[in-house]
Amino acid sequence: MSSSIRKAINSDALTRLAQAIAVAVSATLAGCSSHVPQTDAAHTPNIAARAKQKPVWLSEKPSPQIPQDVWERMRQGFQLQDGLGVNPRIEQQRLWFASNPSFLENAGERGSLYIHYIIERLEERNMPLELALLPVIESAYNPMAYSRSDAVGLWQFIPSTGRYYNLRQTRFYDGRRDITASTTAAMDYLTRLHDMFNGDWLLALAAYNAGEGTVSRAIERNERLGLPTDYWNLPLPAETQAYVPKLLALSQVVLAPEAYGVNLNPIANEPYFKVVEINQRMDLSKVAEVANIDEDELFQLNPAFKQRTTLDGPQHLLVPTSKAQLLTTSLQTMRPEELISKKSRKPVFEGADDIQVASAKRNYRVKRGDNLGSIAKANNVDTKDLQRWNKLSGKNLKPGQTLVLQDTSKRGSGRINTVVAANAKTKGETRKPQSQYKVQQGDSLYMVAKRFNVEMQHLKRWNPRVGQALKPGQMLTVANPH
Numbered sequence: 063m064s065s066s067i068r069k070a071i072n073s074d075a076l077t078r079l080a081q082a083i084a085v086a087v088s089a090t091l092a093g094c095s096s097h098v099p100q101t102d103a104a105h106t107p108n109i110a111a112r113a114k115q116k117p118v119w120l121s122e123k124p125s126p127q128i129p130q131d132v133w134e135r136m137r138q139g140f141q142l143q144d145g146l147g148v149n150p151r152i153e154q155q156r157l158w159f160a161s162n163p164s165f166l167e168n169a170g171e172r173g174s175l176y177i178h179y180i181i182e183r184l185e186e187r188n189m190p191l192e193l194a195l196l197p198v199i200e201s202a203y204n205p206m207a208y209s210r211s212d213a214v215g216l217w218q219f220i221p222s223t224g225r226y227y228n229l230r231q232t233r234f235y236d237g238r239r240d241i242t243a244s245t246t247a248a249m250d251y252l253t254r255l256h257d258m259f260n261g262d263w264l265l266a267l268a269a270y271n272a273g274e275g276t277v278s279r280a281i282e283r284n285e286r287l288g289l290p291t292d293y294w295n296l297p298l299p300a301e302t303q304a305y306v307p308k309l310l311a312l313s314q315v316v317l318a319p320e321a322y323g324v325n326l327n328p329i330a331n332e333p334y335f336k337v338v339e340i341n342q343r344m345d346l347s348k349v350a351e352v353a354n355i356d357e358d359e360l361f362q363l364n365p366a367f368k369q370r371t372t373l374d375g376p377q378h379l380l381v382p383t384s385k386a387q388l389l390t391t392s393l394q395t396m397r398p399e400e401l402i403s404k405k406s407r408k409p410v411f412e413g414a415d416d417i418q419v420a421s422a423k424r425n426y427r428v429k430r431g432d433n434l435g436s437i438a439k440a441n442n443v444d445t446k447d448l449q450r451w452n453k454l455s456g457k458n459l460k461p462g463q464t465l466v467l468q469d470t471s472k473r474g475s476g477r478i479n480t481v482v483a484a485n486a487k488t489k490g491e492t493r494k495p496q497s498q499y500k501v502q503q504g505d506s507l508y509m510v511a512k513r514f515n516v517e518m519q520h521l522k523r524w525n526p527r528v529g530q531a532l533k534p535g536q537m538l539t540v541a542n543p544h
Contacts, residue, residue: 139191155311160322173203217248235374240366264293336386353389358508
């Protein structure tokens, strides 16, 4: 067979094979077409485009659950715990907190009015939420706290630093005790220190306690000696050596309070107070009456108004969230004179206003500008008696200090000062006093009443000789909380 014939046969065979394959493929596609819907060719690109898109559910992440308790929200924002390891200085402070659980428990209860606000401000600046515990170290969350160095408020500003950060201080108003203003100032100061020490929060905290000059000199000294310049290796004052470990230890206790025997009452993760704008002078007692707010609670929110009147301060008040709308509505309809108390010319004895008092002892709360002579004269007693009753060796007094006054007929008066109540009945009272409570540092009548779930008016009736300013160690009669 010639080569040309063989080529023709091979070509025919290949053609028949190709045709057979084409028939088989066509049959297969025809069978599939009964299961796959026909698609217009014009729409095919859209199908391809849709096929390339990821299913939505693959790219979505479940949204994190919002904490109901502000303590949990705080824990989620801690930033200073990494790399601490085993540190004897931290362990020593942690042991103290575990041995004194009431300290943090009481501070947390006082801070329940302010912690949510402080955490929100810290989050806005992306600052470590451990800093929300700094007022526990500084003041036990008592806005009235006053130190030997004349530091005042939650964040314990001394006068000069307070003025540098625009915290005005007058006879009627002290910005260092202003909850919102002092919080802003503290965060401004801490941010400045953080930047000054190259983003090192531990050095910033040390400087907040000892001053930036003290920390800078310690760093320079270590640099000259070729020593490490981190916080743990600096030769700082003893108080500052303990200051940062104290905050870190406290943070670790908050991370796992049950492990250290501490009972942290839940704090709702919602604003405790709102800001209500005002445009006139007001007395806090009248505002409390108008908005049905406990006066002591209102003062805890606005402690910067030292005379409990809105002079020299900002044109707003902090009020409990639930009462803000009521106060705003009431202010729109009231005359200015209705919001100012009429001053009594009689000496004021706090706590003896609503019950018949047989005892001759009274309490007097020292006001700015008072001295022993003026108090003695106003109450018709002798200065030496005033010193003896209060065990005073000198004549120096502090605003807010409580003095004991006793009735006397000296100085030719012959008159005994007594307070007789118009109505000594306790309306609506269902609890009976059954126990005694020892006042802790930073306590107020409002906080004690809240702790034992009793009304402020009842607590005052059970303790007629007690003024608004409580002293640590003082005994109060309270109701059985159960």
